[in-house]
Amino acid sequence: MTGYLGGMLVILSLNIILAYAVFLPVATGQLNLGGAAFQAVGAYTAGILSAEYDAPVIVSLFAGAAVSGVISFVLALSILRTKGVYLVLATFAFAQFVSGVIINVDLLGGALGMNVPDHIDGPIIAVAAVVILLLVMLLMQARFGLAMRAIHDDDVVAGLMGIEVRITRVAAFTIGGVLAGIAGGLYAFYFNFIEVQSFDSLSSVYLLLFVLLGGTQTVWGPLVGAAFFTVVPELFRYVVAHLPVGHAASTGQLDTSWRFIILGAITVLMMVWRPEGVVTRTGLGRLLHRRVEKQA
Amino acid sequence: MSAVPDIALSLRHVSKSFFGLQVVTDVSFDVLRGQRTALIGPNGAGKTTVFNLVSGAFGVDQGEILLDGTNIAPLSPGKRATMGLARSFQNIRLMPHLSVVENVMVGQHARTRGLMDLLTPLWLPRNRVWREEAEAQLRAFGLETYPNEVTANLPYGIRKKIEVVRALMSHPKVLLLDEPAAGLNTRETAELKDFLLDVAERGVTLLVVEHDMSLVRSLCDHTVVLNFGRKIYDGPTAEVQNDPGVLEAYLGPRHDAA
Numbered sequence: 001m002t003g004y005l006g007g008m009l010v011i012l013s014l015n016i017i018l019a020y021a022v023f024l025p026v027a028t029g030q031l032n033l034g035g036a037a038f039q040a041v042g043a044y045t046a047g048i049l050s051a052e053y054d055a056p057v058i059v060s061l062f063a064g065a066a067v068s069g070v071i072s073f074v075l076a077l078s079i080l081r082t083k084g085v086y087l088v089l090a091t092f093a094f095a096q097f098v099s100g101v102i103i104n105v106d107l108l109g110g111a112l113g114m115n116v117p118d119h120i121d122g123p124i125i126a127v128a129a130v131v132i133l134l135l136v137m138l139l140m141q142a143r144f145g146l147a148m149r150a151i152h153d154d155d156v157v158a159g160l161m162g163i164e165v166r167i168t169r170v171a172a173f174t175i176g177g178v179l180a181g182i183a184g185g186l187y188a189f190y191f192n193f194i195e196v197q198s199f200d201s202l203s204s205v206y207l208l209l210f211v212l213l214g215g216t217q218t219v220w221g222p223l224v225g226a227a228f229f230t231v232v233p234e235l236f237r238y239v240v241a242h243l244p245v246g247h248a249a250s251t252g253q254l255d256t257s258w259r260f261i262i263l264g265a266i267t268v269l270m271m272v273w274r275p276e277g278v279v280t281r282t283g284l285g286r287l288l289h290r291r292v293e294k295q296a
Numbered sequence: 297m298s299a300v301p302d303i304a305l306s307l308r309h310v311s312k313s314f315f316g317l318q319v320v321t322d323v324s325f326d327v328l329r330g331q332r333t334a335l336i337g338p339n340g341a342g343k344t345t346v347f348n349l350v351s352g353a354f355g356v357d358q359g360e361i362l363l364d365g366t367n368i369a370p371l372s373p374g375k376r377a378t379m380g381l382a383r384s385f386q387n388i389r390l391m392p393h394l395s396v397v398e399n400v401m402v403g404q405h406a407r408t409r410g411l412m413d414l415l416t417p418l419w420l421p422r423n424r425v426w427r428e429e430a431e432a433q434l435r436a437f438g439l440e441t442y443p444n445e446v447t448a449n450l451p452y453g454i455r456k457k458i459e460v461v462r463a464l465m466s467h468p469k470v471l472l473l474d475e476p477a478a479g480l481n482t483r484e485t486a487e488l489k490d491f492l493l494d495v496a497e498r499g500v501t502l503l504v505v506e507h508d509m510s511l512v513r514s515l516c517d518h519t520v521v522l523n524f525g526r527k528i529y530d531g532p533t534a535e536v537q538n539d540p541g542v543l544e545a546y547l548g549p550r551h552d553a554a
């Protein structure tokens with residue numbers, strides 16, 4: 001699996017892992033606008049351990065996940081007291097902080113980026129995405145997942161029912177951090193080069209969009225969102241390149257900007273059309289119900 | 297040997313104010329174990345606030361709340377739930393995106409123990425009892441038609457009943473119901489009464505806020521009346537409508553008494 005499709009599959013797999021990293025806190029009602037920063041923590045931790053200290057790839061990957069998880073945990077303990085827009089701002093501020101650190105620390109390569117010689121292949125990343133997808137599904141089918149969704153809907157009542165609201169939120173945020181850290185490490189070893197721009201705030205915005213537009217009520221939402229936002233821009237790249245709008249289309253610059261204009265328009269339309277995301281519980285229920293009727 | 301009354305829940309000199317507005321003032325009363333007690337009073341008397349203080353949604357300013365003799369006032373709402381306290385809400389507060397049976401299963405949360413209960417999928421054999429129990433309880437309430445429906449789409453009367461079922465799922469010792477019959481029709485109210493009598497029969501102590509006085513009379517032997525945050529009556533339900541203080545609270549001061 002090499003070439004264009006292989007590369008697409010890797011991006012799709014990474015985006016799926018990242019979408020679930022952001023989904024877990026969002027499913028408890030906590031918007032995370034710092035997803036890419038946790039990915040950066042995982043990528044740089046794994047990269048440094050591998051490139052500078054010759055640690056094995058698997059050790060570096062797990063270390064990246066662990067460091068991102070610990071930072072998420074500490075951050076969650078302090079900022080999950082805040083709510084709504086303040087939490088969004090806090091995660092955003094954290095992301096800016098991480099970018100600042102990367103740019104200013106020489107060991108991390110600064111603005112020039114950093115080479116990571118050890119390599120892992122695409123199929124491993126695809127397998128990781130599938131395993132993570134399955135684990136998140138199992139978690140959401142456990143009482144922990146039920147508690148997360150209950151907190152999302154009404155945290156006061158959830159607390160009155162004996163659900164540990166704060167612990168559940170911190171745990172969901174931390175697991176999300178671990179997943180983002182894994183995605184970061186995988187990214188570093190696949191592309192063999194990391195730089196601060198790969199984990200900028202626009203990436204964090206996109207991750208949150210995957211999740212919100214895919215839908216936060218079911219475990220399928222992030223999958224649909226990540227797939228949509230990975231595949232559709234590529235389709236547009238293809239379509240725009242073949243449009244008869246003159247040679248400018250093939251110069252690359254116009255190509256990219258057109259893709260994002262169309263993507264932005266689709267985003268706005270989807271927000272109007274399905275404010276609760278593409279995959280909703282009622283929608284899914286209707287779909288399954290119809291299928292049952294057909295069988296009968 | 298004098299018979300010591302078996303007190304399940306006791307409020308001792310409980311007070312609460314919001315932004316300087318005194319809403320509950322020095323309220324004390326006992327709820328006897330196995331008894332069905334009504335908490336009534338005009339709108340704004342502080343009944344729902346008393347429930348919020350007992351269940352822990354708000355902290356008290358002053359006073360103690362004893363559950364089986366333990367002061368629960370400093371404890372978290374969740375801890376109170378695990379100690380055997382459950383409630384329903386005047387304004388229905390079901391989780392809108394959860395299905396009926398999932399809502400009811402949230403009510404079981406206070407009975408979960410340890411990480412295995414929390415982290416293993418609910419469809420595993422060891423966990424199936426949770427859903428089966430929830431579905432059985434829904435059946436007992438005639439609600440088996442809707443287990444997988446999202447609650448946001450259901451009619452008011454049905455959601456009201458689901459709330460009562462959810463509250464029961466923690467297997468509470470003391471159950472607080474805030475206007476459970478509001479919005480129910482006569483037939484549904486009669487069904488609710490039978491169901492609550494059945495619940496009480498199984499040993500659950502009931503404290504019920506209710507405006508439907510015929511339901512109160514047929515369900516509760518004991519009544520506490522609040523007015524402007526103060527207790528004005530604490531005695532048999534049968535005599536509450538003859539109490540001059542209660543009449544005055546509901547009907548206003550009588551001219552000949554002035």
Ligand SMILES: Nc1ncnc2c1ncn2[C@@H]1O[C@H](COP(=O)(O)OP(=O)(O)O)[C@@H](O)[C@H]1O
Pocket residue numbers: 314319337338339340341342343344345346
């Ligand atoms: N969270 C709150 N903040 C401010 N005031 C409140 C709050 N809860 C209740 N109150 C006030 O307390 C008074 C009693 O309300 P409540 O306990 O709901 O009365 P009841 O249930 O007897 O109708 C009302 O005046 C109400 O406005």
Ligand SMILES: [Mg+2]
Pocket residue numbers: 343344345386
């Ligand atoms: Mg009330």
